Amino acid sequence: MAKNKITRVKRKKTELFDVVNNILVVLITLIVIYPLYFCVIASFSRPSQVALGKTLLWVKDFTLDAYKYVFQEKQLWIGYRNSIIYLVLGTLYNLVLTIPAAYVMTKKYLPLRGPLSWYYFITMYIGGGMIPTYLLIKNLGLIDNPLVLIIGSGVSCYNLIVTRQYFSSSIPQDIFDAAYIDGASELSCFTRIAMPLAKPIIAVMTLYYGVGHWNSYYGALLYIRKSVYYPLQLVLRNILISNELSLAGIENADAETVAYMLYVAEMAQGMKYAIVFIASAPLLVAYPFVQKHFTKGIMIGSVKG
Amino acid sequence: MSKTKKFLKNMYRCRMLYLMVLPSIITLFIFHYIPIYGVQIAFKDYRTSLGIMGSEWVGLKHFKYFIFQYPYFTKVLTNTLKVSLLGLSTFPVPVIFAIMLNEMKNQKLKKVCQMITYAPHFVSTVVVCSMVILFANREGLFNIIAGFFGAEARDFMAMPSAFAPIYVLSGLWSGLGWGTIIYMATLAGVSPELIEAARIDGAGRVKVIWHVQLPHLLPTIVTMFILKMGSLLSVGFEKTFLLQNDLNMDASSVISTYVYEVGMITHQYSYSAAIGLFNNIINIILIVTVNKISNKVANIGLW
Numbered sequence: 001m002a003k004n005k006i007t008r009v010k011r012k013k014t015e016l017f018d019v020v021n022n023i024l025v026v027l028i029t030l031i032v033i034y035p036l037y038f039c040v041i042a043s044f045s046r047p048s049q050v051a052l053g054k055t056l057l058w059v060k061d062f063t064l065d066a067y068k069y070v071f072q073e074k075q076l077w078i079g080y081r082n083s084i085i086y087l088v089l090g091t092l093y094n095l096v097l098t099i100p101a102a103y104v105m106t107k108k109y110l111p112l113r114g115p116l117s118w119y120y121f122i123t124m125y126i127g128g129g130m131i132p133t134y135l136l137i138k139n140l141g142l143i144d145n146p147l148v149l150i151i152g153s154g155v156s157c158y159n160l161i162v163t164r165q166y167f168s169s170s171i172p173q174d175i176f177d178a179a180y181i182d183g184a185s186e187l188s189c190f191t192r193i194a195m196p197l198a199k200p201i202i203a204v205m206t207l208y209y210g211v212g213h214w215n216s217y218y219g220a221l222l223y224i225r226k227s228v229y230y231p232l233q234l235v236l237r238n239i240l241i242s243n244e245l246s247l248a249g250i251e252n253a254d255a256e257t258v259a260y261m262l263y264v265a266e267m268a269q270g271m272k273y274a275i276v277f278i279a280s281a282p283l284l285v286a287y288p289f290v291q292k293h294f295t296k297g298i299m300i301g302s303v304k305g
Numbered sequence: 306m307s308k309t310k311k312f313l314k315n316m317y318r319c320r321m322l323y324l325m326v327l328p329s330i331i332t333l334f335i336f337h338y339i340p341i342y343g344v345q346i347a348f349k350d351y352r353t354s355l356g357i358m359g360s361e362w363v364g365l366k367h368f369k370y371f372i373f374q375y376p377y378f379t380k381v382l383t384n385t386l387k388v389s390l391l392g393l394s395t396f397p398v399p400v401i402f403a404i405m406l407n408e409m410k411n412q413k414l415k416k417v418c419q420m421i422t423y424a425p426h427f428v429s430t431v432v433v434c435s436m437v438i439l440f441a442n443r444e445g446l447f448n449i450i451a452g453f454f455g456a457e458a459r460d461f462m463a464m465p466s467a468f469a470p471i472y473v474l475s476g477l478w479s480g481l482g483w484g485t486i487i488y489m490a491t492l493a494g495v496s497p498e499l500i501e502a503a504r505i506d507g508a509g510r511v512k513v514i515w516h517v518q519l520p521h522l523l524p525t526i527v528t529m530f531i532l533k534m535g536s537l538l539s540v541g542f543e544k545t546f547l548l549q550n551d552l553n554m555d556a557s558s559v560i561s562t563y564v565y566e567v568g569m570i571t572h573q574y575s576y577s578a579a580i581g582l583f584n585n586i587i588n589i590i591l592i593v594t595v596n597k598i599s600n601k602v603a604n605i606g607l608w
Contacts, residue, residue: 017510018410025405029418032425032478035436038446053449097332100325111316116326123333125535125589128340129581130542131568135357136340154332186321215429218543222569233431240435241547272439276432283427291420 036284039276043067047270066270070278073245073271075227079235082146086231087213090150094209097155099202102163103194124157130222137223146229149219159208166201167194204293214283236279240272347579360575367579377558385559388540391473396533398477399484400526404514406485407492419489422482434547437475438462462548465556472540472548491525492518527605535592538584560584 042050046061054060070076104110105117128136142148171194179189217233224230230238238244245268316323342357347367349360372378402422409415425433440446441461448458461467495518503513542561549557560580568577592607600606 018408021405021408022411022414025402025409025418026414028402028481029421032422032481035440035446035478036424036428039436039439051444053452056449097329101329104322104326107319107322109315110319110322111312116330119330120333123337126341126585127337128343129578129585130564131574131578131581132340132343132346133336134568135343135346135351135574136336140335151332152336154336155329160329186319187325190325211427215427215431217429217431233429236429236431236435237547240431241438269439269444272435276435276439279432280428284424287424287427288420291423 036280039273043270043273043277045270047266050270050273051266063270065267066274069267070271070274073239075230075235076232076239076275076278078228079230079232082229083214083232086146086149087210090153090213091206091209093150094153094155094159095202095205098160098163098205098209099195099198100190101155102160103167103190103198105160105164106168120155120157120160123155134222143223144225144229146224148223149213149229149231152219152223153209153212156209156212159205163198163201163205167198171197200293203290207290207293211283232279236275239275243268245271344578344582346575347582349575351575351578363575367576368583370576371580371583380555381558381560381563384556385538385540385561387556388469388472388545388559389537391469392476392540393533393537395473395477396530399481400488400522402481403485403488403492404518404522407489407518408510408514419482419485422485424482425479426483428479430543431547433475433479434544437471437548441467441471462550463552465553468548468553468556472544476544487529488522488525491522495521523603524605527599527603528607531592531595531599531607534595535588537591538587 038056041055041057041059043066044059044062044064045055046063047066049055049060101120105113105120107113110116127133137143137148137152142152175193176189179193184192215233217231217237220229220231220234221237224234227235346357346360348362348364349357350363350366351357351360355361375381406415406419409418428436442448443458443460447461448456452458461471499517500513503517508516538560540559540561542565545557545559545562546565549562561584564577564581564584567573567580596606596608
């Protein structure tokens with residue numbers, strides 16, 4: 001009888017733990033998602049209502065004005081186009097360098113493999129820094145050349161390690177040994193055996209490098225002056241942080257009145273929420289579909305530690 | 306003699322493999338190793354007309370200037386340390402969150418929570434900072450919420466004292482979910498038998514976490530901590546630069562933004578390179594020291 005009571009008490013305590021834990025996790029999750037949610041509903045609401053705090057939970061005075069004006073910001077769309085180009089070409093370039101190199105680094109019989117892996121490894125911790133790199137780019141004549149945003153990033157050692165880890169843990173060396181006996185060359189081993197088996201890791205790397213290209217503004221800030229070559233992130237920075245909206249869409253006849261000035265100021269705020277949404281949308285929409293691969297990448301990497 | 310011959314023959318046999326690594330070697334050489342060579346301008350007076358090689362050696366002049374003569378040296382250094390130490394204090398948060406997620410029994414709910422908390426990782430720095438600035442102004446979200454508690458509206462971006470908390474909290478927002486992945490992966494390796502055994506011995510949920518899960522996590526925690534220590538002095542340039550304005554300059558001028566200012570705006574290349582190098586050297590010293598300590602104390606280390 002007494003024993004029964006104890007177990008019941010214990011179970012109750014456990015359930016309480018679960019309830020509290022679940023509530024806390026859900027609460028944290030809601031806090032994390034809320035800022036993004038707020039930006040979305042704020043972008044569809046009248047800016048004056050946003051400022052009054054009327055849009056905390058749902059849209060108030062629905063309007064598409066902000067989006068209407070945002071679509072007329074030419075520079076934003078130039079940035080969008082540029083970023084897509086940099087993303088596609090840059091990621092392709094990264095993959096062409098990373099995947100074969102990672103494959104080769106799994107070959108234990110390769111002479112000089114040790115020094116070679118140090119050659120890659122050092123780049124993870126030691127670098128020239130901002131100015132020496134800038135001077136190099138300048139001497140190469142790559143300032144204001146969009147090529148620098150594509151080829152400048154090259155190989156990330158972290159990604160190389162992750163890919164190598166994938167190759168050596170998921171493709172048994174026996175397969176290659178058999179292929180050699182059958183007379184296959186190193187190159188055909190790579191293209192005919194390793195590549196077809198490497199689809200998952202290629203997906204992960206495409207995503208890693210792709211997100212990097214899409215989100216970076218540092219390179220463009222330092223090396224690109226001409227606004228026709230600006231990637232999206234740099235345009236965003238100018239619009240959202242340095243307040244360089246062209247407001248091309250809002251110009252009209254009574255441009256002098258106070259009411260108009262207020263409207264413009266208000267609208268600029270609303271447009272910023274809309275731009276935050278437009279800029280993050282591609283990744284946030286794509287992300288649930290690829291999330292599995294992303295985490296897989298970290299898992300593979302962490303096995304090595 | 307025959308040994309070298311054999312070695313060369315081996316190399317020749319692997320020529321295809323070398324060909325496959327060659328492009329990456331060349332790119333890294335150009336974009337990574339040449340700048341490392343260029344770091345020597347920190348010890349020179351770099352003139353564009355003379356080039357890196359031709360410029361005159363000046364020894365530690367630029368380092369001495371930065372440390373002893375630059376009037377804001379202590380300011381920049383303390384700002385940097387303030388931001389990174391505050392950032393370091395949030396280090397346990399992803400660990401705790403990972404444990405909480407791991408304890409969830411409802412797998413569906415767990416998946417949803419994980420997916421949502423990972424999302425901010427994909428929002429770019431520029432957008433994160435824009436959101437912060439939008440929220441922090443007088444009519445922004447922060448003030449609306451603070452208003453519920455009767456607080457007066459304030460422009461947080463204009464307050465130097467708010468800079469470090471803003472920097473750290475926005476970083477926590479971006480990295481919280483993503484930071485749990487590595488701990489979740491480690492927790493998945495705890496053997497269920499061990500947990501079962503602890504349960505039978507009468508341990509409650511909290512005790513199991515404390516005595517079974519946490520010790521299992523410890524090596525990962527230490528590794529992550531050492532890596533974090535290695536970047537104590539490198540408060541990220543990208544975010545600081547975006548959040549910086551004339552009004553919060555007093556707290557937001559850190560080493561990395563000073564490097565940018567001196568190098569890219571006033572074009573004192575050598576001086577800027579020297580500050581960057583100073584920063585890197587301290588980082589390396591820190592990571593080596595912490596690694597050594599943890600090797601001694603906990604027998605865990607990066608190398």
